[in-house]
Amino acid sequence: MSSRNGTHSGIVNVAILGCGRIAHHMAQTLQGMSRDERYSDLIRPYAVATRADESRARAFADQYGFPHAYGSYEDMLADPEIDLVYIATPHALHADQAIACMQAGKNVLVEKSFTANESQARRVLDVARKTGLTCTEAIWTRYMPSRQLVLDVLGSGEIGTPRQTYANLSYPVSGKARMTDPAMAGGALLDVGVYPINFIAMAFPDAGVERTISSCTLTDRGVDEQFSATFWLSNGVSATIDSSMVSVGSRQGVIQGDAGYLIVENINNPERIDVFDKDHRKVRSIDVPEQITGYEYQVVSAARAILDGRVECPEMPHEETLRIMRVMDSLRAQWGEVYPFER
Template sequence: MNIGIMGAGVIAEKMALTLNLMEDAHCYAVASRSAEKAEAFAKAHKVEKAYGDYEEMLKDETVELVYIATPHSHHYDCAKLCLKYNKPVLCEKAFMANAKQAEEILNAFEQKGVFITEAIWTRYLPSRRMIDEVVTSKELGEVTFVTANLGYDIQGVERLQKPELAGGALLDVGVYPLNFISMVLGNEVEEITSTCTKTKTGVDEQNAVILKYRGGAMAVAHSGLLSATEQNGIVYGTEGYLIAEEINNVQNIKVYTKDRKLKWEKHVPEQLTGFEDEVRASIKAIKEGKLECEEMPHGETLRIMEMMDGLRAEWGIQYPFERE
């Protein structure tokens, strides 16, 4: 399938690398608001076509799937433009800047019968199925608690400091712990308590979230831009616990008995970059005539966006374009 990349930043570079390593996908086109940047990207990453305008790429009938790799604040407009030309979309996380945008886009694509999915790669990786199998097998007993954290020292990344670009830790980093917890405990959240500290520009620089679920299970999520964490996800059960190392791209899974003895350890299968799974899932869904990926259904994308909206409301964080 011929893929067109919308945006020419760091995440777009990783997707181009991935596509060039795949046999079942072709890195066909890239579009940027700058023709020079698009041409330089295409030359550096072996992309067949370069466009200095998003719409010009979308007019190219050879493009069969568009990967949106722009900042969160631009996803909404980019997705609307793709829909204008009936282009299927794989949109980088966080899907949109808020739930209102997400609901509008999802409804519009569904009504027009065009595929769209959120490119949060942890939902598509083999490690997700491996963890699911352990949890559903009851090897851990009944799950009672989940913790997940993701922190980096990335406070110097300019984009993340800008409210106008939907910056902050939550949408860029915090979406991973929330998704990890959701993949284990589901969506029956009864109560959420949270807090954060903010940058000088008014976006969250680190945050902590406590979730209480129907049935009594609980979870804690933490994300931040100030310092590196060990980035693990831990699932605690009545018969033992599981540690998933590096929750944003799990490399290793360890299961312990309830007396803290290592029971077994498994490495995840080798990958090209990890992005290939979301691409293949999208291609499969499109060829089957589906409008969403089973790995990340539209309802789940919307639910996580609504949760993040609620957190930001609790923290008093509103992006400038949301006030307009």
């Protein structure tokens, strides 16, 4: 890879820290990018590391064509050829791992939720500023073309002045051990609830939250199982969200104006946007571009930031990551949900 001289020459070597389900999704993405002429001169799938299982790392690397596999994170961070590390571990581990990566000279793409709370996020971003390394949150919807498509509809005036919005993301994932483990910052909020919150923040980027009402059910281990919240925004919009880790949700995002409304099918990976008039007639459907998996956009943004010498990506600047963490902290405060490491 080129030095940080503001050019786009060179290929960014990407490593994955962790071998769980989401790591496989990223590996599939990187494999596809390496075979796609749009990305093959920018990205190289390079390495994967497990915490303490070299054979598992090697099997993962062989499956996706990564040339290097490491049986410990420390061994991976000692490799001088790695430019970008994608952190694919549970939320509670992100802060220390991102800091370790940057202290080893590696740029980081940190899976959402960026950290477990705002305090951890500030620690990570302080290190990014001190090291001058790229550090960005891998909340994929922020980097997708569908984000601008929604803003284009709102800007067109087709649905009039937005007054209400609703967003849901729910999956029955309580069977996964980390989802119910307080020590891993388990619960619906940080894993699935983060998407409806980001949906609202992307649709109304200049609006602050003036008031919030929320409620949740907690598991017997004290993590949120399902919740709902309504935010009153400074632009006059009321925004209601809900998420659950024990039900199948509609995954819809709805923005309602005084002249019509739009529906985003699957806010977690938008499939299309339908626009309706005030008489509920569908005016048009907007398809989103074909993609490899949808993860490629965040990888491209991080790679370009690295090559340009920027510490953050425009799609998810550090202040925005902190703002989302602050919203989630405030919801947990309403519910009395405290992770063991916060006590």
